Amino acid sequence: xxxxxxxxxxxxxxxxxxxxxxxxxxxxxxxxxxxxxxxxxxxxxxxxxxxxxxxxxxxxxxxxxxxxxxxxxxxxxxxxxxxxxxxxxxxxxxxxxxxxxxxxxxxxxxxxxxxxxxxxxxxxxxxxxxxxxxxxxxxxxxxxxxxxxxxxxxxxxxxxxxxxxxxxxxxxxxxxxxxxxxxxxxxxxxxxxxxxxxxxxxxxxxxxxxxxxxxxxxxxxxxxxxxx
Numbered sequence: 001x002x003x004x005x006x007x008x009x010x011x012x013x014x015x016x017x018x019x020x021x022x023x024x025x026x027x028x029x030x031x032x033x034x035x036x037x038x039x040x041x042x043x044x045x046x047x048x049x050x051x052x053x054x055x056x057x058x059x060x061x062x063x064x065x066x067x068x069x070x071x072x073x074x075x076x077x078x079x080x081x082x083x084x085x086x087x088x089x090x091x092x093x094x095x096x097x098x099x100x101x102x103x104x105x106x107x108x109x110x111x112x113x114x115x116x117x118x119x120x121x122x123x124x125x126x127x128x129x130x131x132x133x134x135x136x137x138x139x140x141x142x143x144x145x146x147x148x149x150x151x152x153x154x155x156x157x158x159x160x161x162x163x164x165x166x167x168x169x170x171x172x173x174x175x176x177x178x179x180x181x182x183x184x185x186x187x188x189x190x191x192x193x194x195x196x197x198x199x200x201x202x203x204x205x206x207x208x209x210x211x212x213x214x215x216x217x218x219x220x221x222x223x224x225x226x227x228x
Contacts, residue, residue, distance in 0.1 A: 009047040013057050020106035055110055062107040063139030069096050070146060087200040090150050094171060094196040101175045154203040163203050170195055
C-alpha cells in the first residue's frame with residue numbers, strides 16, 4: 001500500500017509499467033493502477049492528468065528504455081575499416097530493436113500506436129489533449145534522430161532522413177507482421193537478418209534518385225485534415 005501523501009508521478013508510472021508488463025496494454029486504466037497502489041483513483045489525478053497523460057508518460061519511458069538498449073547494442077558492435085564491420089552498428093541496433101519489441105510488446109505499443117491506446121473518444125481534459133501527443137512525438141523524434149545517426153555511418157550523410165525512414169519502416173513492418181501471425185509457424189527463419197543485411201548493403205551505395213516506376217505515396221490524412 002502507498003499512502004496518498006507518499007504518491008508521486010514516478011510511483012504512479014512505476015505501477016502502470018508493472019501492470020502492463022504483467023497483463024498487457026489493454027489492462028491499463030486509472031482504476032487498475034489505483035488498485036495496484038491501494039489508493040483511491042482520485043488520488044492519482046494529483047500526479048497524472050488522466051489516462052491519456054499516463055500513456056504519454058509511458059511512451060516517454062518506452063523511448064528512454066529503447067534508446068538505452070539501442071545505444072548499448074551500438075557500443076558492443078565491432079568496428080574496423082572492413083566493409084562488413086561498417087555495417088555492424090546497424091545490424092546490432094536492428095537486433096536490439098526487435099528484441100525490445102518482442103520482450104516489451106505493451107511498451108512498444110505505447111510508443112508506436114498513433115494517439116496512444118485510448119479506447120474512449122477523447123482525452124478527459126483540454127490540457128491532456130495538448131500534452132499527451134507531445135511527449136510521444138518528442139520520444140519518437142529522439143528515436144528518429146538515433147536512426148539517422150546509425151544510417152549516417154553507412155550513407156555518409158548526417159541527416160539522411162530518407163534512409164532512416166526506410167530502416168524504421170522495415171523494422172516496424174516486420175514486428176507488426178510477426179505479431180499478427182502473418183509469417184506462420186512454418187515460415188523460413190532468417191528473414192529479418194537477411195532484410196537488415198540487404199538494407200545495410202543498399203545504404204552503403206550512394207542514393208541514385210527515385211525510380212520512374214516508383215511514386216512516393218502521399219501521406220494519409222485524418223478527418224480533420226492533418227497528415228498521418
